[in-house]
Amino acid sequence: MKQPSIISRKEVSVFSTPTLKGTSAVVYQLGKATPSNQLQAIAGEEGAPATCFFYQLKANTYCVRCFNASQEIQLCGHGLLATAKIIARLGVKNFSLSTKSQVVKVACESESDRSDNQVWLIFDDTSIIASQPPSWSNKVFNELPDAVFTVGDSDGYFVMQWPDGFNLKSLTLNPTELTKHTDRALIATCKTTLPEYDYCFRYFAPQHGVVEDKATGSAHRVLVSYWNKRLNKCNVKALQLSNAGAEMIGRYDVGKVWISGAVSILE
Structure with a gap:
C-alpha cells in the first residue's frame, strides 16, 4: 500500500489552563489527499482524542479530516482549532477549513499581551x-x-x-x-x-x-x-x-x- 505523503506531525494541547487539563490532538500536514482507511489506521495507532490531517486545496482553503481511534469525526471542534493553529503558524492569517460536513472560516486576532495569535473558528448560527x-x-x-x-x-x-x-x-x-x-x-x-x-x-x-x-x-x-x-x-x-x-x-x-x-x- 502506498504510504501517505506526510509533511509534518505536531501534538497540540487545546482548552487547557494551569488547573484544567483540556484535551489534545495530533495534527498531520499532508502533501495531498489520502484514502480514509490509511488515515484511520494512523489515528488508531495514535490513540489520541483526535488525529487530524490537512492539506491545501487552494489559496487560503485547506481540507481537514479528523478521526478518533475507531471512526471519523464529522465535526471536531478541538481538532479544527488545533489544525487552525498549525496553519496560522505557517503565516496564513484568515482562511477556511473544508471539513467532511461543512466549510468553517478561521480568523486570527493579535492581542497585545500575547506572543501568539488567538485563533477563532466561525460558524453559522444553528437552529x-x-x-x-x-x-x-x-x-x-x-x-x-x-x-x-x-x-x-x-x-x-x-x-x-x-x-x-x-x-x-x-x-x-x-x-x-x-x-x-x-x-x-x-x-x-x-x-x-x-x-x-x-x-x-x-x-x-x-x-x-x-x-x-x-x-x-x-x-x-x-x-x-x-x-x-x-x-x-x-x-x-x-x-x-x-x-x-x-x-x-x-x-x-x-x-x-x-x-x-x-x-x-x-x-
Whole structure:
C-alpha cells in the first residue's frame, strides 16, 4: 500500500489552563489527499482524542479530516482549532477549513499581551428547537432536566438544561440506555454560580464511541448560541466539567458563532 505523503506531525494541547487539563490532538500536514482507511489506521495507532490531517486545496482553503481511534469525526471542534493553529503558524492569517460536513472560516486576532495569535473558528448560527423531555429520561439520568431542546437531524444533539447553579458533576448517566434510545449526543448544561464563567456543561456521546468527552468544541458552538439568547451576552466563557476540565470562550455576532480557547503547540 502506498504510504501517505506526510509533511509534518505536531501534538497540540487545546482548552487547557494551569488547573484544567483540556484535551489534545495530533495534527498531520499532508502533501495531498489520502484514502480514509490509511488515515484511520494512523489515528488508531495514535490513540489520541483526535488525529487530524490537512492539506491545501487552494489559496487560503485547506481540507481537514479528523478521526478518533475507531471512526471519523464529522465535526471536531478541538481538532479544527488545533489544525487552525498549525496553519496560522505557517503565516496564513484568515482562511477556511473544508471539513467532511461543512466549510468553517478561521480568523486570527493579535492581542497585545500575547506572543501568539488567538485563533477563532466561525460558524453559522444553528437552529435550537424546544422539545418535550424524552419518555426514557428517567432511565438515563439520576436527576431530570428543566428544559430539553434538539439541534440538527436524528444524529445531532440534545441540549438539556438543569437549574441555575445545579451541580452538574453530581449528574449520572446510563450510557447503555442513552445508546438504546437515541443517536443524538447529549449536552448537559446550566448557568453557573462561578464568577469567572457564564455557564458549564458536560458532553456525552456513547453512540459515537465517547461516553463522556474531555473537551468538546462542537458542543460549545451550540451552547454559545443557546446561552446568548438566555443571558443576552455576546461574549461568553464556559467551563466543561469533565474529569480533565476545559475552558472555552465564545462570541455571538450577527448570526455567527465564534469559538476559541487556549491552543498550544507542544514543541
